[in-house]
Amino acid sequence: MPYKYIEDLSIADVAFEAYGESLEELFLSCALAITNTMIKDLSKVEPIFLRNIVLENDDIEMLLFNFLQELIFYKDAEKLLFSSLKIKLKKVNTNYKLECEARGEELNMAKHELLVDVKAVTLHHFQVKLSEGRWMAKVVLDV
Numbered sequence: 409m410p411y412k413y414i415e416d417l418s419i420a421d422v423a424f425e426a427y428g429e430s431l432e433e434l435f436l437s438c439a440l441a442i443t444n445t446m447i448k449d450l451s452k453v454e455p456i457f458l459r460n461i462v463l464e465n466d467d468i469e470m471l472l473f474n475f476l477q478e479l480i481f482y483k484d485a486e487k488l489l490f491s492s493l494k495i496k497l498k499k500v501n502t503n504y505k506l507e508c509e510a511r512g513e514e515l516n517m518a519k520h521e522l523l524v525d526v527k528a529v530t531l532h533h534f535q536v537k538l539s540e541g542r543w544m545a546k547v548v549l550d551v
Contacts (some may be wrong), residue, residue: 410426410427410437412427413445414509415533419532421532421548421549421550421551422445422524422526422548422549422551423533423546423547423549424438424441424445424546424547424548424549425544425547426441426544426545427440427542427543427544427546428542428543429445429541429542429543430447430543431468431497431543431548432495432496432497433543434472434536434544434545435472435475435493435495435497435506435508436493436495437493438449438475438476438545438547439475439476439479439490439493439510440491441494441547442476442479442526442529442547442549443479443489443490443491443512445523445524445526445549445551446483446487446489446512446523446524446525447515447520447521447522447523448521448523449520449521450491450518451491452511452519452520453489453490453512453513453520454491454492454512455491455492455511455512455513456511456513457488457511457512457513458509458510458511459482459490459510459511459512460507460508460509460510461475461478461506461507461508461510462505462506462507462508462542463475463478463505464500464503464504464505464506465473465503465504466474466502466503466504466538467504468504469534469535469536471497471504471506472533472536472545473529475506475508476547477528477529477530479510480526480527480528480529482510483515483526486514487514487515488512488513488514488515489512489513489514489515489520490510490511490512491511491512492510492511492512493508493509493510493534494508494509495507495508495509496508504528512548516526524551525551526549526550526551527549527550527551528549528550529547529548529549529550530539530548530549530550532548533546533548534546534547
């Protein structure tokens, strides 16, 4: 998935830009970037457990923000990391609705090389925009 880390955006945190040809691809890129911020090798996270995530918001930026926070919640509450996500987004009246099948496994220090612990997504520099037919998000993580 296309994403890159930004070195000089935030000194004490981790920042990245993610891209997608669609909103679904963008959300997936962001989700994988967060997991890859925490562990070195995404391929070591097996799709054992399933969590269904359903969220709704009238603002696409806040929907992405809430979705990423939800992934961090599962890491903190159940020690789950996700490596396989099927994301569907649709517009329902004035709201965007996200439905995600997130598959992954429990964090295992013997199997997953931990890089940093992501505590939260921040609103500092947070952005979602469509530019020249391609979606882009800028995200700063509190670590």
